[in-house]
Amino acid sequence: PRTPLPAICDPSHLLHRIVVLVFMCFLGFGSYFCYDNPAALQSEFLQDMNLNTAEFMQLYAWYSWPNVILCFLGGFLLDRVFGIRLGTILFSLFVFGGQIIFAIGGLVKHFWLMEVGRFIFGIGGESLAVAQNTYAVNWFKGKELNLVFGLQLSMARLGSTVNMNIMGSVYNKVGQSFAAGHTTLGVSLMIAALTCLFSLMCALVLGFLDKRAEKILHKEQGKTGEVIKLTDVKDFPACLWLIFIICVGYYVAIFPFIGLGQVFFIEKFNFSPANARAVNSIVYIISAPASPVLGFVVDKVGRNVIWVMCAVVTTLAAHMMLAFTFWNPWIAMSLLGVSYSLLACALWPMVAFVVPEHQLGTAYGFMQSIQNLGLALIAMAAGAILDTRGYLVLEVFFCACICIALMAAVMLYFVDYLKGRLNLSVICYDNHAQMIEELLKHNLPS
Structure with missing residues (x-):
């Protein structure tokens, strides 16, 4: 001892x-x-x-x-x-x-x-x-x-x-x-x-x-x-590919925008450099305390697809405010911070609902891989657009990326409505799990 x-x-x-x-x-x-x-x-x-x-x-x-x-x-x-x-x-x-x-x-x-x-x-x-x-x-x-x-x-x-x-x-x-x-x-x-x-x-x-x-x-x-097996990719269901599209379409409109945000707020809203940096950081400031809270809410309520759609729509609204209005950008950036946190809490756990446990490593690895590929390509495209067309066209480009994510989210809702469980409430999901457990206990097909 x-x-x-x-x-x-x-x-x-x-x-x-x-x-x-x-x-x-x-x-x-x-x-x-x-x-x-x-x-x-x-x-x-x-x-x-x-x-x-x-x-x-x-x-x-x-x-x-x-x-x-x-x-x-x-x-x-x-x-x-x-x-x-x-x-x-x-x-x-x-x-x-x-x-x-x-x-x-x-x-x-x-x-x-x-x-x-x-x-x-x-x-x-x-x-x-x-x-x-x-x-x-x-x-x-x-x-x-x-x-x-x-x-x-x-x-x-x-x-x-x-x-x-x-x-x-x-x-x-x-x-x-x-x-x-x-x-x-x-x-x-x-x-x-x-x-x-x-x-x-x-x-x-x-x-x-x-x-x-x-x-x-x-x-x-x-x-x-x-456990990464690239051969598992061919077995990924349609729901998972839609989740990948949402992931890429959404995040490429967040991180490249923050990368270019300081000069945007200086030029369009006449902010000082210090104020421009402050408003550009509000997405991270909000997500720090909001992510655990929103994660708890999503866990208790369920309906992940609905939460994802709400986050994407709110982000689209925030980018449209920044593009087409001169409203105080603190409003739009605060909306962006909340929706960014909400999407992360609702989107990433859905992968575990649509693939078997032995394919989770491959699915998450592939999701991160195409996210980084999208970020690299869109970062280059965003810089080129800004040099040749200006911030308004760049914001329209970001809105188009989010619209792609929104269309994928709507398709995910209907695909899941037919034979999925991503959008179940927590109560329905628990009842569904108990029913499957009882069927398996009696050797009946689920």
Whole structure:
């Protein structure tokens, strides 16, 4: 029998797991903080690096390109090659190293080097999120897990929000000490890299604590649980392909818009750069507390397809307000924040309703893969449209993308109405499950 440990040192005690949770939440803080560095400093990038908008949006495209493939390989690398502890440290190193190269590209005014940095950053970013979720399942599987996922999501959105609201001040402070221009931009990005270094330190501490818990509790390393078989794609039902279309059509109208939002609010609404960054960050600010709350509501009510349709329609209304009116943009961006959170809570769980459990890893991997492919292509297209046609045409383009998502959502409603269960209320779903259980118990066909 081992000597009893103080509660804070005992891996089986809640207090120790709360300490682990703190490091777990900050594990992805640096990645989310630095992902939107270009959005927070859009006008500074365009001016200091002598870029047009199409070139600027390449910074987001290069982040997405590696994740078209890594969505399938990330879980395999964590489970079979590196293990969760070493894999988390390596992916954190990719994030930190990519941000450093990104900053050096600004210092020496070589845009191609900045693109290389974003590509390396992208290799680590999405896979680090998979590792973070694996740690959560390993330490909190059970009744605490949903709360932990909600806290991790809130911390991620906090990182994005803090970036949007302080990077402008960091740039201005650095500009008072250095010559204005690309040097100021590079130094500002180097300062932002400190958040990635902090996350890397969290990865090292987590690895130590997990190794220690393994020795004390005699437990195995966590596994992602992802089983990827590309041959399963041919068996995907029509409902799942409609979910994929909704996912791509919706998200390509959110993230590229935020990437270009700062200058939009400055030019159309005459906002100061600080106010433009603030209103551009409201989507992340709202989603931090709203995601757990809306997730709870969707869980209790059901009717996932209806919630998805409401989110898509609300997002379309928000983009139309931004495109065709001069109403205060805080209204539209607040609607966008609520609908963005609602769609995430209602759409992603539906995958588990339409494919067998052994195909979940493939389905989610494919969904993330085509989402990143869409984000990369639309980021490039959005930059080209803005350079040649302006913000009004760009907003119409985003509205068209959301209309595609809306048509897919309506089709999903009717397809599911015929023989599905995505839009059942929770009460009906429970009754349906009990009926199937009784039929199987008596060996009757369902």
